Amino acid sequence: MRLLLYISSFIAITLVSFTGMQQKQRIVFFGDSITQAGVAPNGYITVLGNLIAQKGLKDQYDLVGAGISGNKVTDLYLRLEDDVLAKDPNTVVIWIGVNDVWHKKGGTGTDAPKFEQFYNAIIKKLQAKNIKVVMCTPAAIGEKTDFSNELDGDLNKYANIVRSIATKNNCPLVDLRKAFLAYNLANNAQNQDRGILTSDGVHLNDKGNMLVADEMMKTLVK
């Protein structure tokens, strides 16, 4: 009798805490310097948290930043276990690709087949643990709207690869490159290469952080 009692009370407690875990979704944002800055006071992760709070859903989401400056897709694969799996997330938002293209200029970018191969390996490991994967296209290296930013061609190519990987793996896609271009077409009449959504063509200014938070809200919170 005693033994049974103990068991039943243990189950009860477990159920409660298990219910609690289900209610609070842990979302890890996995990326590069843009995501590293996302947890700053005006960063997109902070802004997203505020948007969630405004909807009265603060208790349901736990947002965790996991961005490191200079990261490429290979770096994400390297630190997947320590920086993501160890945090036991429900959802992982992957936003990578700018450095894979950009660093080619200095000789150490990622070629397209390897970009796809490492990206797929990350998704496979996450999905094997029933973690939901949300993917983002790399947004911009330069904000000119006539595709005359030096790396536009390659960045469009890698954005296409991300879209294709998302489709093949049934991952929701936050198409930030598309959203950035649309915003710039409406708000960057002088074809400037920075200063609209970014401070330097790549890293987000306040408007950029708001746009990203808005776009992610649509996909992450329903």
Added chain:
Amino acid sequence: MRLLLYISSFIAITLVSFTGMQQKQRIVFFGDSITQAGVAPNGYITVLGNLIAQKGLKDQYDLVGAGISGNKVTDLYLRLEDDVLAKDPNTVVIWIGVNDVWHKKGGTGTDAPKFEQFYNAIIKKLQAKNIKVVMCTPAAIGEKTDFSNELDGDLNKYANIVRSIATKNNCPLVDLRKAFLAYNLANNAQNQDRGILTSDGVHLNDKGNMLVADEMMKTLVK
């Protein structure tokens, strides 16, 4: 008396040949491998010659190819005297830029300020001799129409530089990049990277040679 007679007959002959020179315009096509192939049987210079002949203007134009494979704007400057000025042209058509962008991938392209500096130096030397300069934008490195050819961004940037130099120097412009894109938007529904106007994304196939000849005809022969 005899001396005077000789002199007058010399003048007469000179006048005749001088008139002949004025009637026959010599046009030198100055560029890279695309122009080097332009004098082949189906090459754009040959096709242009045929178009001129069809108009009955064969006697008025002398078309001279001066393209060398792998050339960048610095190479044109290096061989300007031997390969162009020595031929005493009325008009020089400059079509350069693909290798200045492309060769960056192997470490030996031309940076944008130097591209402009050497281009201007060439124009200055030609215009100092009252030679008419016609400029062409680099057409394509890949024929995809969504600007996802790897080098589209940089090629758009250098095409913009060429347009700007043409405007500043009052040079007629044959905007081949614009013409190629328009043609591909109409004829490359599957977004292929080659096979529409080029054999390999860069070098002209028969349709490409015809399009280039047509575009040049509009500017060169009036």
Added chain:
Amino acid sequence: MRLLLYISSFIAITLVSFTGMQQKQRIVFFGDSITQAGVAPNGYITVLGNLIAQKGLKDQYDLVGAGISGNKVTDLYLRLEDDVLAKDPNTVVIWIGVNDVWHKKGGTGTDAPKFEQFYNAIIKKLQAKNIKVVMCTPAAIGEKTDFSNELDGDLNKYANIVRSIATKNNCPLVDLRKAFLAYNLANNAQNQDRGILTSDGVHLNDKGNMLVADEMMKTLVK
């Protein structure tokens, strides 16, 4: 009775084969195209196997090739589990670095800090399973002896990194770069860039395979 008999005979067989497993060392050679070619009839792994057989030690070693063309250190990390750990090796010989340097020319090499970071991550995972790690310096990209092969500086730098990692992790080192230079100083009086130990400056010819097998023999078989 019967059941017991079966069990005991099963145990006996298992013990024998377990002893056999302990005696037969499995060595996995983990690398790039040079190692991929190592299992060919004249390849260095095959030659090493012959040297071992000549010593009458054939039953004690099981040599397994795990080289893939174009691999860099990031690729080794990506396929560590499937291609190495799954084979349950006693020893892993890592020979990597040529492509990490070479591919910089095309924009997709590995920068030095990342090279070290991924290399260390591989060693950590192997040593955590008590697998012995043997490291090799990248041998050559060009065989000239006056250090005027285009990539000599960077390859020397990465060879130094490999030596440093080996020291820090107590890994035996097969210093192939040192051995190649010594051999070339003695046998390449005309300062040729290929044809002494390699066919193309990188990939081994018969003499190169023999030298590598000899050098590895010294470290692997005692």
Added chain:
Amino acid sequence: MRLLLYISSFIAITLVSFTGMQQKQRIVFFGDSITQAGVAPNGYITVLGNLIAQKGLKDQYDLVGAGISGNKVTDLYLRLEDDVLAKDPNTVVIWIGVNDVWHKKGGTGTDAPKFEQFYNAIIKKLQAKNIKVVMCTPAAIGEKTDFSNELDGDLNKYANIVRSIATKNNCPLVDLRKAFLAYNLANNAQNQDRGILTSDGVHLNDKGNMLVADEMMKTLVK
């Protein structure tokens, strides 16, 4: 009579000034940022001027700096007429090559055949005007003595090209790369990459300026 008198006095004056011109040798130093800094108070051209003055030869030499930051061999060719020929020199000291190699990292270096082609074109134009050409090997991009500076291989290759061009054109050579290495082998026991003859691996510190002035003195002043 009057006319004859005028003529004879004109000849006399001319002879005097012509003699003066012959005595004062004009040497133009043609190069990149290292030479641009050469005319600073501690720069190598200034130091060389002081060494000449110490020998009591101040009246015999006119040293002119013509270095521009970032220059490669193509840039020297571009500005040869304005910056060198216009100064009517007796001797031109060419010191170029560091940026031709270094800028490859950013995609805009000079490939080896073009380096040789432009260099030869410069020499040809100078020698056609009976100007003496003195050549210098590029000294250093990093001062480590074990050839593990990243670009040592390529810099050795281009130094070899410079040596070969000098021999073919009978130009005196100031082998600064050789002199720098010898000095570092004697004075850089800790294998530092800067701080011995340079401030940053490339640009000269005081000791570097003195060494360069000494080496040039040997060749230029006899």
